[in-house]
Amino acid sequence: MANAAILVIGNEILSGRTQDANVAFLGKELAARGVTLSEVRIVRDDQAAIVAALDALRSSHTYVFTSGGIGPTHDDITSAAVAKAFGVALERDPEAVRRLQNRYGEGELNAARLKMAEIPAGAELVDNPISQAPGFRLGNVFVMAGIPAILRAMFEGIRHTLAEGPPQVSRSVTLTVREGDLAEGLGRIQDRHPEVDVGSYPSFTDGRSLVTIVARGTDPGRLDSVMSETRALAAELGAAVAEG
């Protein structure tokens, strides 16, 4: 099965100023496509850090998706870092220039904006239907904008190029039980269904202990079995179903 990693680039995520939203979006989209998201890394706007992370991730995953750092300002260094990681030149791409010319008037296409047309040699452009400045694909690496609306629009354009596997689907149920009371029986359910990923997520609402059990996998029938066994276990323990 194809797997993927995400490399989020940006000091604003690590300082806590900006809450990342791209990991959850891509995680869901990749699961639906049947691609397993195995790892995420978040690094600073630092060329050496980006290159090191990119080299590690691209050699160990089918796909790498990067998010952030392809705008016009001095802190946008992702394209140069990707070029360096691949050992290729950063070149002004005529088609990228054309797209920017469509968006910006003659006097507006200044040096800073033209930086967004500097693309590593050999890359294919990724469309940006929102603000034109393209992302790109080089080898197994897709370079995308950090702004969530633009990343989503870019992903729409590349989704069909990805390998397709059986979609990973999930079932969940939330029970009025404490996790430690359910744990032993739940472990036995997991053992009976090794190809299902059974997760247990406790929460506390209005002073009440709840546990959400999530079954994830590619065989909906198996997931239904895990769910009905979990409900039977909950009933044995005298727990009620709060949701699901």
Added chain:
Amino acid sequence: MANAAILVIGNEILSGRTQDANVAFLGKELAARGVTLSEVRIVRDDQAAIVAALDALRSSHTYVFTSGGIGPTHDDITSAAVAKAFGVALERDPEAVRRLQNRYGEGELNAARLKMAEIPAGAELVDNPISQAPGFRLGNVFVMAGIPAILRAMFEGIRHTLAEGPPQVSRSVTLTVREGDLAEGLGRIQDRHPEVDVGSYPSFTDGRSLVTIVARGTDPGRLDSVMSETRALAAELGAAVAEG
């Protein structure tokens, strides 16, 4: 200056089911303490993946904070993975057992809950004032719960043990200007203040282009200079201050 990495452990983050909230919290807290958060990794509930990430991060950072995977269920494998990474045994810790005994009645402290008292040899416990089951510190690695309220409470107890540097503070201003119009002048401001981290974050609200400029560093006077130069640049470009 001390630096840090976070290792988030959990399939639920990578599937997009759960939105991580611990990175932004720790990012802010560490910056206030004067510790730079350099990297985050998010990996699956997989021992080999946890061990590999932990080994890479703990050898290259002053501190590593892990989040998730220390509960009572079969998918909670962080403590065992940390023990393996350090090459030490996982042992039942008498003090951890005592804390669990304080929380759970005699019949309630079952095998699953006792798993939360299995701590790598040589580790120090990290207090959990919310649900008692402790985290721990081993070498430069702090192992904490994934539930945000518990992670926050645990961090309160360890903050004072961390090296303290000059707090990283920030100033920001949001301008009614397009990023590409500001970029060149902003790059010159960054060049004049190399010890300040100047970030530029565009957004689009009600069809209006805005840019938020964030200056981050340890010298408030320098940050104020960056802000006043940024405001002067904006005025030159005919932009207004929307916020800040």
